[in-house]
Amino acid sequence: MRIPTPAIAVAGAVWWLTTRERNPARWPALLQGDIQRLVGDAREAMVDGAHAGKRAEQAFDDDLAEARSRARTW
Numbered sequence: 322m323r324i325p326t327p328a329i330a331v332a333g334a335v336w337w338l339t340t341r342e343r344n345p346a347r348w349p350a351l352l353q354g355d356i357q358r359l360v361g362d363a364r365e366a367m368v369d370g371a372h373a374g375k376r377a378e379q380a381f382d383d384d385l386a387e388a389r390s391r392a393r394t395w
Contacts, residue, residue, distance in 0.1 A: 338348050 338351070342348060342351050357360075
């Protein structure tokens, strides 16, 4: 007998939730808090990545400007 994958996923999710909180009435709030933290972390990572990309672009532009200035003064 083969158990469908969604049933295994649901059973795993229920097992995971019961290890964290035994009262099923509190599961929605628990999941909502986890999701909000994950979204906040993803948003922070995107902002940090954008800032890092901007700094890298500026550093490249500075290096390129320096190389061009040295190339013209020979």
